[in-house]
Amino acid sequence: MYCDVTKEQDIGSLVQSTIRLHGRLGIMFCNAGVLSQSMKTILEFDLSSYEKFFAVNVGEVAASIEYAGQAMVKANSRGSIICKASIAAGLASDRNTDYVMSKSLVVALMRCASSQLAPHVIHVKIISPGPVATSALCATLGMGADDIESMFLRMFRLKNDGVLKVKHVADAAVFLATNSANSPMSNKLEGKVAIVTGGASGIGEATARHFAVHGIRMMVIADIQDELGQKVMESIGSHKCSYKHCDVADEEQVKNLVHSTVQNHGRLDIMFSNAGIVSNTTQTILELDFAEFDRIFAVNARGMGACVKHAARAMVELKIRGSIVCTASTSASSGSERFTDYCVSKHALVGLVNRQANSLGCMGLGLKGVTLDTKHIADAVLFLASQDSDLITGHDLVVDAGFLVR
Template sequence: MEAKIATSTTQKLAGKISIITGGASGIGEATARLLANHGSFVVIADIQNEKGEQVASSIGSNCCTYFHCDVSNEQQVISLIDFTVQTYGQLDIMFSNAGIVSQSSQTILDLDLQEFDHLYGINVRGMAACVKYAARAMVEKHVRGCIVCTGSIVASRGASMRTDYVMGKHAVLGLVRSASKQLGEYGIRVNCVSPSAVVTSLAKRGVEEAKRTMNVYGALSSLKGVELRVEDVAKSVLFLVSDDSGFVTGQDLVVDGGLTKIPDSDDMIRYND
């Protein structure tokens, strides 16, 4: 049975076609639901086929579909873009969100270069491929589109662990800043959304470890009694891809409750989705 989507009073993305990588869970899923609620047709791209199909079905086939895509595979990214443009006519929004975290502490002294290459293949190379081919599709169709990449608060500082992840998020920020300059002449806006620890972390790590991390972020944040949710990040993405931010490009929108504005918090920045 097809699910019905609650209609927003003001649909900010009516008629827009969006791709969300990593859209089967977490921030990607929350953003898929929000963008669909604002009138966009959403293509969820992920490698979690069962979850992706379930999310697309729950949103409704009239405004969402699922497409298998491993962003570390360039040809699969090309296929994703081609499918979207050929099926729906054009691409207006790319939310390049797919990414992973390090599987170990990964300090520079014990950096596993094989794990490093694997993480970079998804978090950096995959991100670049999504931006490249989404931009090409927009330029070819003369679409003044929007591209948003998921960054992290660690993109602006160092950290005491997860060196490969921190390096990768720095690279994403460089990608966004460069692409925004290069694509501005086509009217394409490119921005970054950088959250701190998100509740969805609990699904990816040990529950107790993740809860401790969330407590640390909560203690350091300027906003007391507030926990960052995936929906908060999704709302930031909506702002960046809608006309509300029509003159905003090349920006890193930090969603961290003021965490990065507090001195001496670098060593506590260890996790992020």
């Protein structure tokens, strides 16, 4: 259907005709956008072009959220609205001021809308692609897609020595738009070998079971809860799951865990560094007990650091393009009046993922964090561990039912 996204009435008609023809609207993907035709700085700003530019990149998103949201609320539909921004929204630029500003506003708009529509069980999410050779960029630069991708290879040190393609953005959109737990059986992890620390209970156990459903060849559950770990292994089946005692606070045990996995199964594709502990106290910074602080850090920060270190070493040595996923927490971003040691430990983990992802990406490894607050973590970990997220690295995927945008 023809739709000029700069015209609000066109978007309203688009939504209404969709419902009239198909009975409902479950997903709205706000993807239309334009690139800046100039390289102007703030000193050369042309407000007339700025206003036309914003009409597409921001106005389209606002109107789409408005009309799709109204339709979903009216139909009592649990829908998803996905907006496309850009990594430019989080980066400074010496050019393209209008484009960067417009994408920053899309991010802000998404945060407001997600908070306001959450009571109606309508999820508003965002995708921020990196440099990708879209048809719009090809037209703007007057270059073919292959030439642009070659240029990106020279300019950027990207994971797997590859370039971001439109398909990778589409994979992310599908993940955000669907409930992968209810999708048909898939073999996303076929032939892969994984380690799940803290896999005897909670998020680790749920993820281990999810991995098993999606075709994992072999999975090693590592924990200090031996009885629970054995039960999980037996319920999944010894043909695709084993259990090993491992205290991640002891680097030597982590090293042995990785070594024995590679020795027994020939490879390591996925490390889900999930083992963690919560503080036994509600202390503030004024009451900080450094014995307890050190205990928390030994597992939550140092332990995950050891998992990343030894898993990465094994993957590099075996020339495996693997994925390392770490469990963080919304506490790393929101802070807390209490639990100071726990919040600081999780913030340290986010820093580890952000800082080391680039160096590991050049070796073909993806280092990713998942920040949690709900029961749907296993779906997120599956996505981050599979090839669907092959061009995502250094990213903290927040799964919190809108907690951080309240």
